Amino acid sequence: MKPKFKETIPVFFINDEIHIGEEDGVAGVIEDPSGSIKYLISLINGKNSIEEIIHLVQEKYPNIKENEVLEGINALDTEKYLEDNSLNPQSIRDYELERYKANLNYFSLFTSLEDNKYSVQETIINTKVALLGIGGLGSQILYHLSALGFHNISALDFDTLELSNFNRQLLYSEKDIN
Structure with missing residues (x-):
């Protein structure tokens, strides 16, 4: 240590x-x-x-x-x-260390000498997420989950995209209507 x-x-x-x-x-x-x-x-x-x-x-x-x-x-x-300082990430690549630097600094606020801030990010990267509904709120949640580093997200939504949805969604463009 x-x-x-x-x-x-x-x-x-x-x-x-x-x-x-x-x-x-x-x-x-x-x-x-x-x-x-x-x-x-x-x-x-x-x-x-x-x-x-x-x-x-x-x-x-x-x-x-x-x-x-x-x-x-x-x-x-x-x-x-x-x-x-002797703790090293087990499976996080250099790119991900830089990409998720703010996450790692945030996680370190809750860790001590016995804890490993890297293990929190590794858990996020390796966790499977199912997101039901990717409309107005779901598309925001999807955006933030992926920004945090969740890599394996399955999303499901049976609704149809309408022009009136664009005031609250950021995943779609007008070519996705219907």
């Missing part, structure tokens, strides 16, 4: 304070007069394992115990600030 801060979580160092997050009242503020927490945060970069982080912190700050470093990492993880 190689923890790192999520791409959606900014970290700011202001004097002896560390601000994590960017929204007023939501950002975590940590007092750090010794600089030890700032050093710990600098090591949580996705390149170091937890064991390496503990070793490096104790090397620079010998009075800090292993369990204190673990408590710090666990506190950051409990707030959902961290993700495991």
Whole structure:
């Protein structure tokens, strides 16, 4: 496991304070007069394992115990600030990583070091969906499902397309009437 801060979580160092997050009242503020927490945060970069982080912190700050470093990492993880940089997508191609980057960042808001944001997108890609009705609402739903990455959608609608349907549908053109 190689923890790192999520791409959606900014970290700011202001004097002896560390601000994590960017929204007023939501950002975590940590007092750090010794600089030890700032050093710990600098090591949580996705390149170091937890064991390496503990070793490096104790090397620079010998009075800090292993369990204190673990408590710090666990506190950051409990707030959902961290993700495991060693997790890789199992079946998502490079194209899909770029295509669904916003999805992955969104899913990461709900994951911790133990979770894998890629598995959520992989589930979406591999899920079969049946959509009954692709009129006004159904065509919007179909559009959004495909934009999220659902690849296997079966749609069924027994209605006939009429000119008056075009004010609420985006899947069809006038050549599809009747």
